[in-house]
Amino acid sequence: MARHGRGAAWLVLASALALAACSAASDGEVSPAPTAAPSSAAPEATPSAEPAPTPSDLGPGVADELAALEAAYDARVGVHAVDTATGDHVEHRADERFAYASTIKALAAGVLLRGQPASALDEALPVTAEDVEGAGWSPVTGTRVGTAMTVRELGAAAVSRSDNGAFNVLLRHLGGPEALQAALVETGDTTTLVDAWEPELNRFTPGEPARTSTPRALADGVAALALGDTLDPGVRAVYVSWLTGSTTGDGTIRAGAPDGWTVGSKTGTAGRYGSRNDVAVVWPPDGAPIVLAVLTDRPGMDDEPDDSLLADVAALVLGAFAGA
Template sequence: MRRALPLVIAGIVAALALTGCSGGSPGTTAAAPSPTRTPQSSPTPTPSPTPTITAADRAAVARTLADLEREYDATVGVVATDTTTGETVAYNGDRRFGYASTLKAFAAAQFLRAVHGADRDERVRWSAADATAAGHSPVTSEHVADGLTIAQLAEAAVRQSDNLALNLVVDRIGGPAGLDRALAELGDRTTEVVHDEPALNTIEPGSTEDTTTPAAFAAALATVLDGQTLGRSDTALLEHWMSGNATGDTLVRAGAPDGWTVVDKSGGAGGIRNDVARVTRPDGGPIVIAVLTTRNAPDTAYDDALVARSAAAALDAFDG
């Protein structure tokens, strides 16, 4: 059964759409009062939270991001959503980007959903050739002789962005097609998981394979960190893995205001540089944010500053 995300997705859709509609609740028929009893008055409805992000705020974010696109000769997509109120800031929210290694956070989440108890201690082994073929594999390349448990591999995929670790975890949860189905079950029918590492980093022009949108990944991240999808203990475990991301300090974390806590998963290859994160304010609800970028010139390398500055522009709208 596919799980809906009413608050977060509603906020994202509202921000992406130019127009919307609303309606009242269905009417109810009151029972006739007894002759000797005065009918009770209806409870006063709780007012919705007053919006804190104005149209002017959103326009300012859009101008800043458009300026960054010109400065870096890049395409930027950002969606940031307050998971408590549903308020959202979006720019190119429905545009497709290669997701690169940000996928590793969702592979680890599905591992925690699907594999439990002693099965997480299953030891997996591989060859040096496997590590070489996968590309960036700083952890698994050091454990060819002894292997690692599948849980250790999931952690290595998130913390160190180990490519072979991702491939082995994805194999355990049904391959790329299995992860794709799992995301769809959680409401993400946009992301298309087709290849493993390193092939997932090559995006063919016009293809939707191995791509997502900022809106899809922001909503998916809100789901896997909602405390219910994984359960409280596994949510805390995934947050712990994401808090140790070795590559995240120069990305969303660098763009967040002082005192805001960030857990994230980065991704990058060639001109692609991405970060998906949950940002917690000292006195406000958590914000999920997906920043996906790609340089327009095929041979131009990514720049972490573009992600950090894009995140700063979006998060500034919530810093009221």
């Protein structure tokens, strides 16, 4: 693995996080109905289904093994991983578009709390039938319709439990899909395209940009929120606890991480084309965190996702970092 000067690498990472600050079991999401075209507020984008895989500084062996996993699982795999201390990285289809599905919940919860004091976590928001009914997987808010929940509770439900209704409540408070799109653009993310609520945000077609992002954009966004200064320190600690408390990713990146490593992540499952994703911050026992996004899909609309693919990718990538 190529090594870079530690100070220089921190400058590179700080610049990336600053840009993002100016500039994660199945989720049970199904989207039966089509949605409108992306909002005019969304940045212009073009499909990116088939660019060549991007390079890695871990050497051709890792790239070859990632390609072998794609062939073995009959899947497309996108990876963006970076060691936040050294700048060492792995990139494989890092700028290709994949459905983000429920990984968007980690960005939405963080964006909502940008610039807010810790007291904002205790703001109570109403949970309405419109937020929950028809939203699909809502294990927490499904029992709370007609009551109020705090932002702290809703964030935990949306990020740790991938609760669709909780996401809809937070999105409504933010101002809807157009407001989330605008907020992401303000942070510098002109890649992620938002135009729908749950469960429709899972509806995507490979090769079309609507409701997609890239491994690089998602990894950078979660890194800025979990590791940068985008959030107040007290809010950031709670945000990280939502990621590390995830109940939906035991079989994905967490399953592939070396023993003793701490994983905070947000998963996503679109319910079509075998789409299964995980975006994580991973803390080795004695090193700086590694940011890792693994996005996958398969060629058939009815193909099933496979958690073991993500676990195998994580084991390969994190193992390479551990052995550097």
